[in-house]
Amino acid sequence: MIWESNASLAPYNTFGIDAKAERLVHLESEADVAAYALHPDGLAKQTLLLSGGSNMLLCADVPGTTARIAWTGRTVVRETEDHVWLEVAAGESWHETVRFSVQAHWGGLQNLSLIPGLVGAAPVQNIGAYGVELADSFDSLRFFDWTRQEIRTMDAADCGFGYRDSVFKKQLKGKGVILSVTFRLTKRDHRFQTSYGAIQDALASTGVAPSVESISDAVMAIRQSKLPDPKVLGNSGSFFKNPALPAQEVTALAELHPGLPQYPQADGTIKVAAGWLIEHAGWKGKRVGNVGMHTQQALVLVNYGGASGPELWEHAQRVQASVFEQFGIQLEPEVNLIG
Ligand SMILES: Cc1cc2nc3c(=O)[nH]c(=O)nc-3n(C[C@H](O)[C@H](O)[C@H](O)COP(=O)(O)OP(=O)(O)OC[C@H]3O[C@@H](n4cnc5c(N)ncnc54)[C@H](O)[C@@H]3O)c2cc1C
Structure with missing residues (x-):
């Protein structure tokens, strides 16, 4: 089990955000997990678990302990x-x-x-x-x-x-x-x-x-x-979920927007494509400072370089508000917001 203090998390998240972990512990075996759980300060219960960092947006430095999952087999x-x-x-x-x-x-x-x-x-x-x-x-x-x-x-x-x-x-x-x-x-x-x-x-x-x-x-x-390669352009894949809505609501919406892609679900709801909503709200490929929605896939929020977590989240909220204003649909993040 290796410990670091004030460690940069930039290599461990696919947005490439340079947030700091107050303490970073690398858990390299199940035995490490068991030993860590027994830590006298009860650290485990307040731990941020970090795996590949491809589904999280680090909005601030992470206080306490971050545990990196590193056992294999x-x-x-x-x-x-x-x-x-x-x-x-x-x-x-x-x-x-x-x-x-x-x-x-x-x-x-x-x-x-x-x-x-x-x-x-x-x-x-x-x-x-x-x-x-x-x-x-x-x-x-x-x-x-x-x-x-x-x-x-x-x-x-x-x-x-x-x-x-x-x-x-x-x-x-x-x-x-x-x-x-x-x-x-x-x-x-x-x-x-x-x-x-x-x-x-x-x-x-x-x-x-x-x-x-x-x-x-x-x-x-x-x-x-x-899809943009996170090694080239920081991102976490689809930033928002495709909203599942009552069928009546989607029928009414489709009358106003005939091209709206719809995917009926087993529970009777209909999923609509969040990427289409974002694109038709005018955000596809639009860059604001260091951030934007990807040119080829409007659902992907990208870091063009040097963006902070709050900058990315601010943009996501801007897009969310704009989609709500135009379509009355509240998009929900798929990505885990940290901090
Ligand atoms: C380019 C790109 C494309 C993507 N495409 C898809 C796609 O097609 N479909 C899709 O579903 N997702 C997609 N994703 C999102 C992401 O890859 C997945 O959600 C992936 O499973 C996240 O894994 P991770 O190891 O990076 O998790 P992390 O981002 O490190 O963690 C995600 C969450 O899980 C928790 N966690 C991590 N490990 C554990 C554990 N062992 N026990 C308990 N909790 C844990 C973390 O604390 C965090 O809350 C994409 C991401 C990118 C960057």
Whole structure:
């Protein structure tokens, strides 16, 4: 376990914000987690957990202790003719884990290729892309409870997965740390989801049949062509959630704005594309000082260089207010606001 004082968090968040952590502890094993939980000052309960830093906006320096999740490992814990159960430590790279499963020809995670961040944070917002969510291949996870100082195994029902949501954003926020996640992946009879985004077009253009590998490759190519690389342009992917609204409200709105993209949900609500609302409120590609909404994807808030957390948040609020004024819809951040 390595400790630092007054440490810059710039290398650890994809906006590249140079906020300082009063103390930064690097937890490199589950034994480190257990030892940290026993710290006599009870630090763990007030800790900011930092994983890949790709879904947080640091609006201020972080007082107290920030704990960086840095333990790794992947193990096949069970296997049948049809399925494999893969347990992955919280500190493993998400994308490398997806590629590991793709190279083994295991199905389930291919649509989630190239999402930044680490595995332990993926259940927190039930990451999703191209019509697939983490919950679709999820078996269970191990959670270390700071107060009880014990590990409990949680299934999908315990995790309360929703659209970019889980108990880890609500009742269990700050209560403990996800140690590992176990996925149930298919070895044959894979189910492919190719109807979202441009996956079918990408497959058709190369003449390749849908497979675990070809879908992963297509998703990577699509993402690389339209999403800014955080190493080049600081960002955290989609800044806002796509709002799910009552059907009546969306019908009325669509009469005024015929092009409004709509996605009916199983619960009867209709999701509308937040990126479309932002674009049609005039913010796509518009730069204000060091910040702006991306030129190709209006939902992505970007740091053009040197922006502070408050500057980025101020811009997000400006966009939020403008969308509300024009469409009467309150956008909700998908990104975790810190400080
Ligand atoms: C270019 C880009 C594209 C993206 N595309 C997508 C996308 O398609 N779909 C999508 O869903 N997301 C997307 N994201 C958002 C982000 O990558 C995911 O939400 C990712 O899972 C965050 O992982 P992280 O390790 O970076 O988490 P962090 O940002 O470090 O943490 C996120 C939250 O989880 C908490 N946390 C972290 N680790 C743990 C743990 N082990 N136990 C308990 N709590 C923990 C943190 O305290 C924080 O509140 C994108 C981001 C970028 C930059």
